[in-house]
Amino acid sequence: MTQYGSFPGARPRRLRVNPVLRRMVAETRLHPADLILPAFVREGIARPAPIAAMPGVVQHSLDTLRKAAVEAATAGVSGIMLFGVPEDTKKDAAGTAGTDPDGILQTAIRAVKEETGDELVVMSDLCLDEYTDHGHCGVLDDRGRVDNDATLERYAEMARVQADAGVHVVGASGMMDGQIGVIRRALDGIGKEDVSILAYTAKYSSAFYGPFREAVGSSLKGDRKTYQQDPANVREALRELALDLEEGADMVMVKPALPYLDVLARIAAEVAVPVAAYQISGEYAMVEAAAEKGWIDRDAAIMETLTGIRRAGAGMILTYWATEVAQKLAR
Numbered sequence: 001m002t003q004y005g006s007f008p009g010a011r012p013r014r015l016r017v018n019p020v021l022r023r024m025v026a027e028t029r030l031h032p033a034d035l036i037l038p039a040f041v042r043e044g045i046a047r048p049a050p051i052a053a054m055p056g057v058v059q060h061s062l063d064t065l066r067k068a069a070v071e072a073a074t075a076g077v078s079g080i081m082l083f084g085v086p087e088d089t090k091k092d093a094a095g096t097a098g099t100d101p102d103g104i105l106q107t108a109i110r111a112v113k114e115e116t117g118d119e120l121v122v123m124s125d126l127c128l129d130e131y132t133d134h135g136h137c138g139v140l141d142d143r144g145r146v147d148n149d150a151t152l153e154r155y156a157e158m159a160r161v162q163a164d165a166g167v168h169v170v171g172a173s174g175m176m177d178g179q180i181g182v183i184r185r186a187l188d189g190i191g192k193e194d195v196s197i198l199a200y201t202a203k204y205s206s207a208f209y210g211p212f213r214e215a216v217g218s219s220l221k222g223d224r225k226t227y228q229q230d231p232a233n234v235r236e237a238l239r240e241l242a243l244d245l246e247e248g249a250d251m252v253m254v255k256p257a258l259p260y261l262d263v264l265a266r267i268a269a270e271v272a273v274p275v276a277a278y279q280i281s282g283e284y285a286m287v288e289a290a291a292e293k294g295w296i297d298r299d300a301a302i303m304e305t306l307t308g309i310r311r312a313g314a315g316m317i318l319t320y321w322a323t324e325v326a327q328k329l330a331r
Contacts, residue, residue, distance in 0.1 A: 028311040030303070032076030032326035036123065036276070036318045040215050041065045042085040043104040053211035054281055055288045057320050059085055062111050068323070069112045069120055075326035079121035081171055081318055082108050085217050086131055094139055095131035099157040101164065103131075109165040123169040123198065124162045126183065128154060135220030137174040137227065146227055148176050155179055156186035163192040169251075173200040175227045181247035198276060199249035202237035202263050204229045208256050208282025215281060237263050241270060249273065251316070256280045258305060261312040268313025277314035279305065284320045299328075 015025050040059045042049060048058035060068060069080055084105030086097040097103045105124055112122050128151070129137045138151030155174060162170055170187075172179050180199050187195050205228035213220060229236055237254075244252055252271060254264040255278035268275045287305065291298030302321050309317050319325070 028307055030306055030310055030325070030329060032329050033078045034310060034315065034317055035077045035322035035326055036079040036081055036121075036316055037068070037072045037077050037322035038081045038083065038278075038318050038320060039065060039068055040083045040085055041104060041108040042217075043087050043090075051211065051215045053214050053285055054320065055285075055292070057215065057284070059215065062108065065108055066111055066115045069116050072323045072326070073116045073120040075323050076330060077120070077322045077326045078316070079123050079169070080112060081123040081125065082112065083125045083216055084108060084130055085215075088217070088219075091131055091133040091219060093133060095128035095154065098128050098131035099154065099161050101161050103161075105130075106161055106165040109162060109167050113166040118168075121168045122166065123171055124165075124167045126155060126158050126162060126170045126172050127174040128158070129174075129218065129220070130216045133219055135218045137224065138176060146176075148178070148227075151176050152178055152182045156182050159183045159186040159195075160190055160192075163187055163190065163195045167195060169196040169198050171198045171200065171253075172249075173203060173255075175200065175203050175224075175229070177243075178247070180244050180249050184248040196250040197248065198251045198253055199244040200255055200278075201241050201244045201249070201252040202229060202254045202260065202267065204231050204256065204260060206231065206256050206259070206280070206282070208259070208280050211281035211285045231259070234263055234266060238266065238270065241267055245271065245273065251276060253278060253318075254314075256283060257309045257314070257317070258283050261308065264309070264312045264314060274315050275313055276316040276318060277309050277312070278318040279309060279320070281320070 016022055042059035045061045048060050048064045051057050086104050090097040109124055127137050136146050138146040141147040159170055172183055205225045251274040253276040254260050257277040257279045264277050287301050290296045
């Protein structure tokens, strides 16, 4: 009798014999709607400024940001996550440029909304690090430590001005205790109940943020290990998850993506809300640098990394390749 449970009856290679068959039985699929484009907009520039550590990525002017947003929407990308880069002279200890109704991020939100309306989900980074002269994600106390509760007051102000500018989703990335609840109450208090919160639930203190610091013109002194998560910990991420959900997070995220696929899979298995992952600047830069050297196939590596993130449980992926990949998927 032929035994189909083992070789020679069982031959898994039968399902790999040609591209169409492999596509048909694929367990994980990428779609343009899975993708969110992070974008940087810099105050006071008339043309885009290349980011040396992230080949192909720029700090946009308002005009080129508008074009990038339209291009992303046309490609089927679901969202754009905006990061403002203020003029250095506007940075201060409290990050007041981040709560200026006419600050660069609020101006960018309005510009993108004018171009794309509801065709693209407009998302904004809700954090102070781009706007502080010390580069931390919050205000400092008299001993130079990030003051959690004083920072929450600033986050509430940021939420209100971003919502007034028309944002659909605020990305709470600062990793302060209690931030989701404070932001939710701030939004509800001005009648912005429809603005969603994407919680950066598991945001690890990572070596892979390096190129991002250039992208936002960071003034960071020291590190963020007292508020971002320790790369050694998983249970800590699950505790943060429970707190964020209790406080009212609409969506949750793991950042970075590739070094934390195990955390992503654990969180995706735990929740009934949408789960995102951020393929961050260092992940992007490694692929681009290796491809430039001719060491890897760039396009294949991009698709493999994104498929891995999707397979681990992310329903949404923030990636600097979002528009490029969406255009390829649509062919």
